[in-house]
Amino acid sequence: MVITGLRPGNGPRRWNAARRKTTFEDGTGDFRRLPGAGPVRSVGRVIEVRNLSKRYGGTVAVDELSFAVRPGRVTGFLGPNGAGKSTTMRMMLDLDRPTAGRVLIGGRRYRDLPEPLRHVGALLDAGAVHAGRSARHHLLWLARSNRIPAARVREVLELTGLESVAGRRAGGFSLGMSQRLGIAAALLGDPPVLLFDEPVNGLDPEGVLWIRRLMRGMAAEGRTVFVSSHLMGETALAADHLIVIGRGRLLADTTVPEFIEANSRSYVRIRTPQPERMRDVLTEAGIPVRQAADGALEAHGAEAAKVGELAAAGGLTVHEVGTRTASLEEAFMRLTGESVEYRAGGADR
Numbered sequence: 630m631v632i633t634g635l636r637p638g639n640g641p642r643r644w645n646a647a648r649r650k651t652t653f654e655d656g657t658g659d660f661r662r663l664p665g666a667g668p669v670r671s672v673g674r675v676i677e678v679r680n681l682s683k684r685y686g687g688t689v690a691v692d693e694l695s696f697a698v699r700p701g702r703v704t705g706f707l708g709p710n711g712a713g714k715s716t717t718m719r720m721m722l723d724l725d726r727p728t729a730g731r732v733l734i735g736g737r738r739y740r741d742l743p744e745p746l747r748h749v750g751a752l753l754d755a756g757a758v759h760a761g762r763s764a765r766h767h768l769l770w771l772a773r774s775n776r777i778p779a780a781r782v783r784e785v786l787e788l789t790g791l792e793s794v795a796g797r798r799a800g801g802f803s804l805g806m807s808q809r810l811g812i813a814a815a816l817l818g819d820p821p822v823l824l825f826d827e828p829v830n831g832l833d834p835e836g837v838l839w840i841r842r843l844m845r846g847m848a849a850e851g852r853t854v855f856v857s858s859h860l861m862g863e864t865a866l867a868a869d870h871l872i873v874i875g876r877g878r879l880l881a882d883t884t885v886p887e888f889i890e891a892n893s894r895s896y897v898r899i900r901t902p903q904p905e906r907m908r909d910v911l912t913e914a915g916i917p918v919r920q921a922a923d924g925a926l927e928a929h930g931a932e933a934a935k936v937g938e939l940a941a942a943g944g945l946t947v948h949e950v951g952t953r954t955a956s957l958e959e960a961f962m963r964l965t966g967e968s969v970e971y972r973a974g975g976a977d978r
């Protein structure tokens with residue numbers, strides 16, 4: 630690890646010849662000087678989303694969203710389908726114009742960044758390549774148009790495991806290979822800020838693991854890594870921090886351990902042929918209870934022993950009493966449930 634701190638301000642520069650990297654003690658500088666390239670002007674690595682809104686006709690895709698994405702960690706951007714994740718990411722890259730608010734990357738709008746590919750790498754739509762071009766030519770074309778040395782193409786092909794297929798037409802690539810090519814393009818400028826929209830879509834378990842390691846490695850090097858997903862479980866494994874949205878609004882801005890602590894509560898699951906009476910007994914004892922989809926009851930905030938004693942005292946037959954811990958996926962569904970229902974209802978969409 631070459632970066633010695635991420636303090637704000639203009640810290641001293643360090644040069645690591647072995648890794649061909651220039652780093653700045655305050656974490657604001659360019660991450661790696663590309664061979665043959667001139668110096669890259671220093672920009673910060675924090676992404677600030679300020680009161681961001683986007684309307685498409687009557688649809689509010691993003692609704693007064695404010696949060697910050699910081700360097701040195703993987704930040705997961707979570708929300709159910711249609712929550713507004715892609716729209717937010719497009720606005721970060723100036724591909725869509727906000728109805729209100731703005732996004733700043735290192736204090737600047739994307740369009741004001743000098744040589745943006747060297748500051749922000751993005752995987753938004755892996756299919757967005759010229760189908761007739763080979764992977765190598767696609768990357769060479771991108772490199773040339775961004776004044777990035779051709780030698781870097783070989784490096785990113787190697788990094789993404791695409792060397793052996795680099796001469797093949799990108800149009801014939803599987804989804805997994807296309808995702809890797811999209812990531813190779815995002816890494817081309819060796820940017821300190823990386824945005825990945827649903828990068829594990831369509832990948833096999835090996836590919837998912839590869840992306841997870843890649844993102845964690847990039848964050849450990851001091852980069853800002855922002856990755857969207859609608860899968861809580863996978864994101865919890867890959868991310869340190871979470872931004873959760875639903876219906877375009879911020880629902881949570883928290884660390885993964887805090888999210889787990891706050892949301893994956895234990896409860897007692899009860900199966901009984903007398904659910905109505907059991908519910909009354911628990912409610913009278915002040916224990917909140919809800920019915921699961923399979924008809925079982927879930928009692929919150931009570932020990933299994935206490936539930937068993939109450940059932941016995943009430944003369945109730947019980948087929949199962951046991952303690953369960955809600956999975957992260959369940960916690961996420963609960964948190965975003967309202968927005969999913971809203972979407973299913975189809976209101977103004």
Ligand SMILES: Nc1ncnc2c1ncn2[C@@H]1O[C@H](COP(=O)(O)OP(=O)(O)OP(=O)(O)O)[C@@H](O)[C@H]1O
Nearest residue numbers: 685690708709710711712713714715716717859978
């Ligand atoms: N170009 C557009 N025109 C009209 N509506 C749009 C457009 N782009 C997105 N939307 C709508 O905005 C809302 C947010 O969509 P968005 O794609 O940002 O969500 P998402 O969280 O990325 O979802 P997914 O996980 O399904 O990709 C949705 O209701 C979507 O239908």
